[in-house]
Amino acid sequence: MSRYVMVIDLRRCVGCQTCTAACKNANATPPGVQWRRVLDVESGEFPDVRRSFLPVACMHCEQPPCEEVCPTTATKKRADGLVTIDYDLCIGCANCVMACPYDARSIVHEPQFAYGDQPIASEAVRFDPERIGVSMKCTFCVDRIDRAAETGQVPGVDWEVTPACVNSCISGAMIFGDIEDPESNVRKLLAETQHFRMHEELGTGPSVYYIWDQA
Amino acid sequence: MKSARQKTAGKSITPRQQQNWDWRAASNFICGGSGSGLLILSLFAAAAGADVRPAIVLALVLVATGLTCVWFEIGRPWRALNVYRHIQTSWMTREAVVALPLFLCGALAFYTQHIVWQAASAVCGAAFLYSQARILVNNKGIPAWRHPRCLLLMASTGLAEGAGFLALAATLAPPPQPVATLAAAVIALSVLRIVAWRAYLAALRHDGAPSGSLKALAGIDARIVFGSGAGAIVFAAAAAANLPGAVLWLAAAGALAAGGGWMLKYTLILRAAFNQGLAIGHLPVRGRGVSGPPVKPGWGGLG
Numbered sequence: 001m002s003r004y005v006m007v008i009d010l011r012r013c014v015g016c017q018t019c020t021a022a023c024k025n026a027n028a029t030p031p032g033v034q035w036r037r038v039l040d041v042e043s044g045e046f047p048d049v050r051r052s053f054l055p056v057a058c059m060h061c062e063q064p065p066c067e068e069v070c071p072t073t074a075t076k077k078r079a080d081g082l083v084t085i086d087y088d089l090c091i092g093c094a095n096c097v098m099a100c101p102y103d104a105r106s107i108v109h110e111p112q113f114a115y116g117d118q119p120i121a122s123e124a125v126r127f128d129p130e131r132i133g134v135s136m137k138c139t140f141c142v143d144r145i146d147r148a149a150e151t152g153q154v155p156g157v158d159w160e161v162t163p164a165c166v167n168s169c170i171s172g173a174m175i176f177g178d179i180e181d182p183e184s185n186v187r188k189l190l191a192e193t194q195h196f197r198m199h200e201e202l203g204t205g206p207s208v209y210y211i212w213d214q215a
Numbered sequence: 216m217k218s219a220r221q222k223t224a225g226k227s228i229t230p231r232q233q234q235n236w237d238w239r240a241a242s243n244f245i246c247g248g249s250g251s252g253l254l255i256l257s258l259f260a261a262a263a264g265a266d267v268r269p270a271i272v273l274a275l276v277l278v279a280t281g282l283t284c285v286w287f288e289i290g291r292p293w294r295a296l297n298v299y300r301h302i303q304t305s306w307m308t309r310e311a312v313v314a315l316p317l318f319l320c321g322a323l324a325f326y327t328q329h330i331v332w333q334a335a336s337a338v339c340g341a342a343f344l345y346s347q348a349r350i351l352v353n354n355k356g357i358p359a360w361r362h363p364r365c366l367l368l369m370a371s372t373g374l375a376e377g378a379g380f381l382a383l384a385a386t387l388a389p390p391p392q393p394v395a396t397l398a399a400a401v402i403a404l405s406v407l408r409i410v411a412w413r414a415y416l417a418a419l420r421h422d423g424a425p426s427g428s429l430k431a432l433a434g435i436d437a438r439i440v441f442g443s444g445a446g447a448i449v450f451a452a453a454a455a456a457n458l459p460g461a462v463l464w465l466a467a468a469g470a471l472a473a474g475g476g477w478m479l480k481y482t483l484i485l486r487a488a489f490n491q492g493l494a495i496g497h498l499p500v501r502g503r504g505v506s507g508p509p510v511k512p513g514w515g516g517l518g
Contacts (some may be wrong), residue, residue: 010499039228041495043510050507052498054228065355071307072297091297092290094235095307098354101491107235107290133290196496202355211507212497 002178003081004140004155005185007195008055008164009211012173015040015053022168023057026141028126035104035138036165042113055174057165058083059105059137059198062205066096066105074135081207082140084169090134097135101199102206105137140176154178156185178206191215229491229513230425233357239288241484243281245477247310247347247368250277254321254340255383256400256435260381261333263393268325270384271336275321278343282314306353317343321404344373351483359487361429363431364415369410369480375404376476377448382469384456386462394465398455401468402448405475409444412479413434419516424487426515432487443475489513 020094023029023036024026039054041132067075067141072087097105111132113119136210141163148154148161155161156177166174177186186209196214197206253274259269286292298311319341324332348369351360357363378400385392417434449470454461492514498507 010495011501039493041228041510043495043498043507043512050498052495052510053491054495056493065353068304069307069350069353071299071301071305071311072294073300074297089294089297089300090291091294093285093288093298094240094290095305095350095354096235096267097235098356098360098488101356103231103356103490103493109290194497198494198496199491200496202491204355210496211499213500 001079001180001205003180004060004145004176005179005186006060006080006163006211007177007189007205007211008207009173009175009177010052010054010191011046011057011213012171013038013053014053014171014173016170018170019165019174020136022164023138026164027139028123029127029136031104031110031114032109032112033136035136035165055165056102056104056198057099057208058140059102059204059206059208060138060140061207063203065202065204067100069095069099071095080145082142082145083137084139084142085137087130087134087136092133092135100137101204104136105133107133109133112144126181134174149184192215227261228493228495228510230358230427230489232427232486233488233490236484236488237288238481238485239284241481242284243288244280244347244369244484246284248373248480249376249380249473249476250274250279250281250375251317251340251344251392252375253277253380254377254379255316255337255344255374256377256381257324258330258333258337258392259400260397261328261330261397265393265397266383267333267387268328268471270381271321271325271333271389273380273384274340275318275325276315278314299305303473306346306349308344310350313339313342313346317367339503340377344370347373356490357488358424358446358491359419359432359483359489362373362415362419362420362422362424362484364411368408368411368415371408372476372479375401375408375447376473377478379469379472379474380406381467382451385469386466392462393456394461395455398451398465398468401451401472402455403464405447405451405472408476409440412439412444421516423514423516425492425513427489427513428487429515431482435482439475439479443471443478447471449477473488 019036036057040051044050064083072089074086077083143160145155153161159167166176179186190214193211194208195211257270261267301308320336347364352366354360382397384446447468450464452462494511500506
């Protein structure tokens with residue numbers, strides 16, 4: 001059985017935010033909502049200072065705390081590891097927002113558009129009223145992943161069935177694939193590098209790995 | 216750990232105050248905890264011979280008010296019945312499930328004044344109070360809530376508030392009222408809450424939490440311990456000693472016990488609810504060819 005993960009090489013990320021823009025374009029998120037973010041982190045004290053870039057989104061956890069607390073079963077974890085939200089079931093109680101240690105979820109209660117109260121033409125075409133008043137987050141571009149079953153393509157290898165942020169990354173810092181496949185890019189990359197998963201001590205089992213050095 | 220800041224406007228890796236639960240959600244914990252605590256305490260008052268009908272009505276009104284407030288909070292209120300779909304793991308579902316027999320048993324306890332229904336409503340109250348505490352503790356994204364000692368804190372403050380409201384309700388019920396017994400309950404449960412509060416605060420500081428949470432909670436420490444806590448104990452002691460105006464002393468003690476709990480929960484849910492924030496476990500090896508220390512800004516405590 002496949003289990004999809006994302007590997008992000010922090011050594012390569014240059015903080016260009018192309019993945020952020022690609023995600024907004026692919027998923028038509030409203031103003032102020034970014035399912036994919038790249039945080040610009042300065043750390044240390046002069047003269048020993050560093051600047052790092054940290055791409056974050058839903059971690060599609062192995063034990064998702066959002067799924068456990070969801071009172072409606074709107075949040076589900078699929079067999080392939082993707083954590084999904086059924087907008088028709090969600091009541092927008094925000095319990096999942098409180099349960100997520102990655103600040104990955106958001107709720108928009110009123111329609112919001114880039115320029116005033118009315119949508120511009122492109123927003124009007126893609127506006128989805130089902131997403132008002134419910135919890136939403138990164139889906140790993142689940143529609144693309146599902147398309148792979150129909151086309152026989154491989155997520156992480158064929159761009160048509162790979163998340164938009166991964167496709168857009170200019171430095172090749174983001175890699176997507178099936179960690180259960182010994183021949184997958186993610187499996188090989190994790191074998192030859194040192195990496196961590198964020199807040200692993202909380203027992204969530206995030207499916208996003210951050211590479212920080214070679215093995 | 217060295218300091219860190221991040222530059223992207225509006226998006227921080229430091230913990231930030233949760234913005235999704237406002238006063239309406241807090242009201243559910245405030246009123247629901249008080250109401251369920253009051254139902255529990257009413258059983259003992261009834262066993263001691265008191266007329267607890269005003270207390271039962273007040274308890275049911277409090278719980279209903281809390282649930283109504285949270286109904287106005289949710290994004291899709293007309294789908295609210297979906298809340299019953301996940302009893303396997305969701306404490307919010309379990310809270311909603313328990314609310315049904317709570318109202319039924321409470322109503323029957325009011326009309327029949329039979330000890331069996333009073334006991335049943337108290338059991339439902341205990342289950343409701345526990346469910347509310349577990350809703351907070353199971354939210355892994357908020358360190359100040361997920362601490363295991365938050366469970367006892369929420370339970371103890373619900374009971375202390377219940378004792379407080381029971382003392383207030385005693386002023387509405389016809390005499391004779393077991394003033395000394397009610398005063399003893401206010402004293403005992405106020406002491407329990409102070410102990411639970413200080414144990415929670417000490418453990419949170421020891422184990423580490425967002426600095427904003429620690430600051431907000433430290434800001435009410437004196438008011439919880441010396442204001443509402445000690446005040447309620449002194450006034451209840453005056454009532455227990457049967458000083459002139461004992462019922463008024465008891466009412467004042469009750470108001471302080473209940474008010475202190477409401478302040479505690481308001482602070483915990485609206486002002487101390489900083490999220491986990493983000494962290495970099497190892498700074499990437501770039502440029503100089505060496506890694507750097509972990510980055511997890513905005514946290515305090517840790518011993």
